[in-house]
Amino acid sequence: MDITVKCFAAARDVLARDEFHMDIPEGTTIEVVEREIRKLSTQLAEMPFMLALNMAYPAEGTLVKEGDELAIIPPVSGG
Amino acid sequence: MDITVKCFAAARDVLARDEFHMDIPEGTTIEVVEREIRKLSTQLAEMPFMLALNMAYPAEGTLVKEGDELAIIPPVSGG
């Protein structure tokens, strides 16, 4: 299954891209995707971030589906 | 010694005047003046109010002086 992962702020700096695609098996939870993402870079492995799924913060154990939009959300600093 | 006592809000309603004068002996504390004022009306006796002295809330035991301006301050309700 193909999913899109958007990168913001410090995550974009580390990965040097705005977004990328991942191919994951059916039945993959958001936690497993997070683990895969952390493997992409040693800096990312240690970085505090949340994952958004289709523009919301998913509940624990949520399954990721074909075509989903994920996003790496480093600590926010708006306001 | 002559002092002026101003009356506001409920105190003015009860006493039916904006202000009045009192003649008190030298060396009178603010607490003694308050006791005298409460004697002016049975409604005033029970009314919660503070006394202001020359436009400030006096410390306990403050002596009242000739020409001082006191004020009966019923519970405030500004803002």
Place this chain on the structure above:
Amino acid sequence: MVSVSISGKRIDDWNFGLEPDARVGAELIFNGQVRDSEKDEKIGALVYEQYEGMAQKELERIGSEAVERFGVIDLHCVHRIGTIPVGEAAIVVLIRSVHRHEAFDAMSWFMDELKKTVPIWKVGSMR
């Protein structure tokens, strides 16, 4: 810095005329308005009176204490007296600070104090 005014006129679009201050990270403005009901009765206006002189002095005193106690940059306040129609402001308070928490705490404290000590009264209502 503290400034206080008491006005017999409309204060809803009050301009405190502040100079910009590059240290300011938070500006908090409170408008206290007359509501259409008072003690469960429908009203059209409230009548406020003040102890002239002392109301101003007390507002300045608690304003200065708020600035000092919470470490905000400045506090400005205008209170309206006389007859105030429903929907119009009885008070406007503006506080500026470096970070937002000081401004929130100072505003809350200032309004609580005002309602304990400042000699201004609602003396009646009008339909």
Place this chain on the structure above:
Amino acid sequence: MVSVSISGKRIDDWNFGLEPDARVGAELIFNGQVRDSEKDEKIGALVYEQYEGMAQKELERIGSEAVERFGVIDLHCVHRIGTIPVGEAAIVVLIRSVHRHEAFDAMSWFMDELKKTVPIWKVGSMR
């Protein structure tokens, strides 16, 4: 009622265009402004970026939760993104309520939540 906007332009004199509401006793407005120093360095501007779509959705979500949780009448918010010069607003929030305490609590909670969950970042500064 909740309304949220995200703007690339100046928001300092933002007009939320609210209808008067006679139930309102308290109106609280928060302006978060860019300060002249960030991490002890003098700056001239901050650069903000958003996750377009999600920033709006998250602001709406926490706005609605603030309204419900604290029982305020309404909450309106505009957040600016892009390059914001020192002294200009990054955010304006307006809350109206019957009594003032709800508005204070809702504002404080809303700003704390915003700084935890809303995908908007300071991504750099300019001299």
